Amino acid sequence: MRLTLDWDSIKEDEFKSRINNLKAIFPNNRIVARKSSNGNYHVIIYGTNFDFPLSIKFRRIYGDDSRRIELDIENHKRGIPTNVLFSQKNNKSAKTIKLS
Numbered sequence: 001m002r003l004t005l006d007w008d009s010i011k012e013d014e015f016k017s018r019i020n021n022l023k024a025i026f027p028n029n030r031i032v033a034r035k036s037s038n039g040n041y042h043v044i045i046y047g048t049n050f051d052f053p054l055s056i057k058f059r060r061i062y063g064d065d066s067r068r069i070e071l072d073i074e075n076h077k078r079g080i081p082t083n084v085l086f087s088q089k090n091n092k093s094a095k096t097i098k099l100s
Contacts, residue, residue: 001048001049001050001051001052001055002044002045002046002047002083003048003050003055003058003059003083004042004043004044004045004064004083004084004085005041005042005043005045005059005062005063005064006041006065006068006085007040007041007042007043007063007064008065009039009040010041010063015033015041018043018062019031019033019043019099022043022045022062023099026045026048028047029045029046029047029048030045030046031043031044031045031046031099032044032046032096032099033096033097033099034085034095034096034097035094035095035097037094041097042085044085052076052082055083056072056073
């Protein structure tokens with residue numbers, strides 16, 4: 001399962017700190033980060049072994065958008081895909097951030 005995080009209204013230094021933490025937790029997983037046109041950060045961690053309940057707990061701990069979490073809980077109950085992030089919104093594309 002992939003794990004997604006949507007970090008709204010955080011500064012660049014906080015973003016870097018969170019990414020470094022994720023790299024330590026998931027040293028063998030591919031992590032992709034993007035910055036949306038409105039300045040929010042989107043992160044995808046591929047290949048986690050999290051089930052849905054654990055992914056929700058992790059997302060809450062790591063500051064994922066709380067509204068997005070609640071929507072995913074409802075979507076999960078209805079069998080609708082969860083952990084969805086969009087790379088384009090209002091005809092504006094998110095920019096991939098190179099992680100060192």
